Amino acid sequence: MIAFEGVTKRFGAWTAVDDLSLSVAAGEFRVLIGPSGSGKSTVLRMMNRLIAPDAGTIRVEGEDIARLKPETLRRRMGYVIQSIGLFPHWTVERNIAAVPDLLGWPRARVRDRVTELLTLLNLDAERYRGAFPHELSGGQQQRVGVARALAAEPHILLMDEPFSALDPITRGALQAEMAAIHKATGTTIVFVTHDMDEALTLASRIAILDRGRLVQTGTPLDILTRPADDRVRDLVGREDWGLKRLAVETVAERTRPGETAPGDPLAAGASLRQALAAMVACGTDRLPVADGQGRPMGVLHLADLLRGADRA
Amino acid sequence: MIRVRLIHNRVALLLAAVTVVAALALPFLGFAPNRLLSGKAIALSAAAGGGWSAAALLPVALLLAVPFLRAGRMVNALYTGAGALAAAGLVWLAGQHAALLAATASPAARTSFAAGFWVMEAAALLAVLDGVRRLGLGPAGRVAVGALAAALIGGQFAAGHLDQLSIMKEYANQRDVFAGAVLRHAALVAAALLPTLLIGVPLGIAAQRSPAVGRLVFPVLNVVQTIPSIALFGLLLAPLSALAAAFPGLGIGGVGPVPAVIALTLYSLLPIARNTAAGLAGVPEPVREAARGIGMTPRQVFWRVEAPLALPVFLSGLRITLVQAVGLAAVAALIGAGGLGAIMFQGLFANALDLVLLGAVPVILLAVAADAALKLASALALSRLGRMAA
Numbered sequence: 001m002i003a004f005e006g007v008t009k010r011f012g013a014w015t016a017v018d019d020l021s022l023s024v025a026a027g028e029f030r031v032l033i034g035p036s037g038s039g040k041s042t043v044l045r046m047m048n049r050l051i052a053p054d055a056g057t058i059r060v061e062g063e064d065i066a067r068l069k070p071e072t073l074r075r076r077m078g079y080v081i082q083s084i085g086l087f088p089h090w091t092v093e094r095n096i097a098a099v100p101d102l103l104g105w106p107r108a109r110v111r112d113r114v115t116e117l118l119t120l121l122n123l124d125a126e127r128y129r130g131a132f133p134h135e136l137s138g139g140q141q142q143r144v145g146v147a148r149a150l151a152a153e154p155h156i157l158l159m160d161e162p163f164s165a166l167d168p169i170t171r172g173a174l175q176a177e178m179a180a181i182h183k184a185t186g187t188t189i190v191f192v193t194h195d196m197d198e199a200l201t202l203a204s205r206i207a208i209l210d211r212g213r214l215v216q217t218g219t220p221l222d223i224l225t226r227p228a229d230d231r232v233r234d235l236v237g238r239e240d241w242g243l244k245r246l247a248v249e250t251v252a253e254r255t256r257p258g259e260t261a262p263g264d265p266l267a268a269g270a271s272l273r274q275a276l277a278a279m280v281a282c283g284t285d286r287l288p289v290a291d292g293q294g295r296p297m298g299v300l301h302l303a304d305l306l307r308g309a310d311r312a
Numbered sequence: 313m314i315r316v317r318l319i320h321n322r323v324a325l326l327l328a329a330v331t332v333v334a335a336l337a338l339p340f341l342g343f344a345p346n347r348l349l350s351g352k353a354i355a356l357s358a359a360a361g362g363g364w365s366a367a368a369l370l371p372v373a374l375l376l377a378v379p380f381l382r383a384g385r386m387v388n389a390l391y392t393g394a395g396a397l398a399a400a401g402l403v404w405l406a407g408q409h410a411a412l413l414a415a416t417a418s419p420a421a422r423t424s425f426a427a428g429f430w431v432m433e434a435a436a437l438l439a440v441l442d443g444v445r446r447l448g449l450g451p452a453g454r455v456a457v458g459a460l461a462a463a464l465i466g467g468q469f470a471a472g473h474l475d476q477l478s479i480m481k482e483y484a485n486q487r488d489v490f491a492g493a494v495l496r497h498a499a500l501v502a503a504a505l506l507p508t509l510l511i512g513v514p515l516g517i518a519a520q521r522s523p524a525v526g527r528l529v530f531p532v533l534n535v536v537q538t539i540p541s542i543a544l545f546g547l548l549l550a551p552l553s554a555l556a557a558a559f560p561g562l563g564i565g566g567v568g569p570v571p572a573v574i575a576l577t578l579y580s581l582l583p584i585a586r587n588t589a590a591g592l593a594g595v596p597e598p599v600r601e602a603a604r605g606i607g608m609t610p611r612q613v614f615w616r617v618e619a620p621l622a623l624p625v626f627l628s629g630l631r632i633t634l635v636q637a638v639g640l641a642a643v644a645a646l647i648g649a650g651g652l653g654a655i656m657f658q659g660l661f662a663n664a665l666d667l668v669l670l671g672a673v674p675v676i677l678l679a680v681a682a683d684a685a686l687k688l689a690s691a692l693a694l695s696r697l698g699r700m701a702a
Contacts, residue, residue, distance in 0.1 A: 050605060074607035085602030089620050099606050148606065 001026040001156065001188045002047060007056030009042055009212075016042040018212035019056070026155075029182050029189045031199040033235065034209035040192045043209070044160050047190065048074045061155065075099055078149030078157040078187075082164050084141050086133040092118075092144050093129040099152040117147035121177060139170035146174075150181070159191045163198070175201055196235055200224070200248050208232055220248040246273035251300055254307075255289045259299040265290035268297055272305055279305075318380065323442045324391060325379035327435040331372060334435070338428030341406060343413055346420040347478065347664050356428055359409040368405045371397035372432070375439055385447070392443030392457060399436035400464035402429060407468060410476035422478040424666055437461070451691035458684055478666040479673070486655060486670060494674055497651035500569060500641045501634065504576035508633065512581045513626075516588025526589065533582040541643045544575045549647070572649035576640055580633040587629020591622025623693045631686035638679040642671070652678075 002024040009017040017039040024030045032040040045051040046058060049070040058065050065073055086095050093114050094101075100110045118125040121143040133141055142162060149157055159178075163171040179202060182189055193199055199206050200220045207217040208231075216228035224245045227233045236244060252268040265288040266275050279287060285302035319325055335356045344351030360366040374394040381387045410423035425433075444457050474480050483490060519526035539547070552574075553566035564570040595618050603613045645653025652671045659667025 048605060050601070071607045071609050074605060079602070079605035081598060081602060081605065083596075083598035083601075085596070085598035085600075085605075087599060087603070087617055088596075089617075098608075102607055102612070145602075 003059045005057050007053045009053050016212050026188055027186050029202055029204040031203035031206045032192045033199045038209040039212040040209050041160055044158055044192050047158055048077050076154055078154040080145050080149045080159040080162040082161040084145045086141055088133050092131050095144055096147045096151050103152055121147050139166055157187050157189045161192055200244055243273055246276055247271045251275050251289055254304045255298040255300050257298040261286045261288045261299040263287050275300055320383045321379045327439050328376045328379055331432050331435045334428045334431035339426040340428040342424045342426040344422045347422050359405055365408050368401035371401050388443055388446040392440055395436050395439030395443055396461040402433050403465050403468055407474040414476040424478040451688045455688055479669050482667045482670045493652050493655055497641055500572055500651055501637045503573045504637055507577045508580040508584050512584030513588050516585040520589040520592040536578050537582045541640050545647045567648040569649045571647055572644035576637050579640055580637055583629045583632040587625050591625030592618055595621045624690045627686055627690035634682040635679045642675050
């Protein structure tokens with residue numbers, strides 16, 4: 001879907017991105033993470049040509065983007081930034097309709113799409129479509145920002161630390177909504193963050209960058225269990241590594257089927273971390289597991305939960 | 313201890329005090345046997361003495377009471393209304409007394425506004441402004457109040473009630489040239505506005521895009537702004553005369569409307585270019601980045617996002633420019649550009665103060681009208697932008 005080949009970008013004497021090769025597969029939720037100055041935002045902004053590389057080629061859906069008109073390329077990609085950047089003189093509806101309007105969609109189709117997106121992002125369409133950005137809270141503004149990015153049904157969604165400025169509760173809600181949107185639409189998402197918990201929660205694959213170079217790429221589990229070097233170990237955190245490790249796997253994967261146990265059942269989709277918390281709270285070493293419809297699936301044992309949770 | 317609050321509106325108190333002093337200590341009108349002799353003073357008490365004409369001062373009395381009333385919407389409405397009626401009443405009283413005097417005096421005799429009238433009239437108009445502000449009226453309400461006050465005073469002019477006042481006698485003498493002078497004045501300003509916008513707006517945009525251009529342009533325009541207007545006309549005289557001598561077919565000269573328009577343009581460039589640049593600089597960077605990031609072309613970023621967001625600041629620059637140009641155009645009469653300045657200078661050289669007023673008052677009215685129209689326009693632009701741009 002997106003392929004970087006030997007891409008380098010310098011700002012004066014500073015090399016922001018150094019001979020980077022990276023590919024993002026279609027349908028991936030790819031998180032780029034790294035300390036500040038690692039070049040992660042520069043990489044993202046090269047994908048829609050807001051920044052031009054000094055060397056190397058970038059292909060999007062097979063096309064060398066240097067040969068595309070920047071505007072054409074950008075209208076095919078959604079773009080969400082930390083500071084949101086809603087147009088303050090336009091209503092929510094017109095903000096969301098910005099790209100469809102640029103593409104010349106018919107009015108009725110734009111209107112339906114706005115309704116659909118506001119509903120998708122849990123905003124009451126009739127209440128908010130005529131509102132101006134300053135009338136919304138920060139979380140609502142970023143929901144509109146995400147809706148604007150999704151409006152023209154892009155194949156690729158670029159998100160530059162989109163939730164970093166929000167309070168933890170709003171951030172959690174928007175993360176859950178992004179996961180649901182990714183699942184429902186299959187859009188390829190490239191998401192920049194400096195927050196490892198956010199990366200582990202959302203990513204299907206993570207790319208860790210440092211000083212403009214790729215340090216490691218892999219699934220959240222790969223990153224946790226086979227960190228490439230000390231820089232990765234620092235990023236995932238040494239003290240609460242175990243809890244992060246538990247957070248990326250679900251209860252269903254460790255459930256012994258057919259058994260029964262007393263107590264409030266765990267949801268099959270809950271993380272092992274939530275399961276551990278429940279066991280500690282109940283003072284027990286086993287809890288029943290139920291599927292999405294509440295049917296008993298089996299039992300999760302503390303011993304199974306701990307198995308394989310060792311550092312490779 | 314209960315502290316009784318006696319004063320509820322300090323501005324109104326100040327205006328009331330000024331009004332009382334002016335009414336008691338300053339002459340309301342002046343009466344002279346002809347336009348060249350200095351007149352004798354007529355106090356307000358004498359002018360209002362004739363029976364029921366004192367009723368015209370009732371709104372003035374109301375204004376004096378306002379500072380002591382508990383502030384509220386009703387009191388503020390009374391304050392505004394009394395101010396407008398007082399402004400009209402003072403003019404009416406002056407016209408009334410002038411007519412009374414004219415009945416027994418020679419046709420050459422002149423009744424003029426004197427210091428007391430001007431001070432009280434100014435206090436009444438300031439009361440209207442303060443009242444409108446306290447009422448928190450929107451742009452439409454402000455225009456309505458302004459139109460009401462203008463109608464109350466303008467109606468008296470139109471009805472001929474003020475014909476015996478000296479300024480209107482001067483108007484009668486100048487009737488043939490007055491309308492032409494007003495039009496010429498407006499035309500000078502309009503003619504300067506076009507090149508100002510054509511040059512100033514691109515300069516402002518360029519200065520905002522490139523700091524190097526800004527560092528070059530603004531000091532130059534600032535220096536131009538510091539040159540006294542008469543000096544600038546003088547500076548333009550030589551090159552334009554040379555140009556006129558070299559190309560007689562161009563129809564330009566060292567004097568006349570062309571140098572006036574050039575000078576007005578030079579003065580107008582700074583506020584236009586500066587406010588264009590400031591308006592664009594006020595567009596939040598994330599908004600600009602988002603506009604580019606979603607795929608707007610540079611032209612679309614400018615017209616759809618930057619220009620509407622910069623509009624209120626730009627309009628306030630245009631307001632400053634217009635008000636300044638209306639005033640400066642009066643001086644342009646010195647180099648033969650015509651306009652209301654010509655009437656003013658004619659009065660100055662003839663020592664006829666009312667003729668000066670006949671030129672000056674329309675200049676003030678033109679400036680006030682331009683100011684009000686553009687304030688209304690920027691208020692409308694701002695309300696469309698919401699609180700964000702405030």
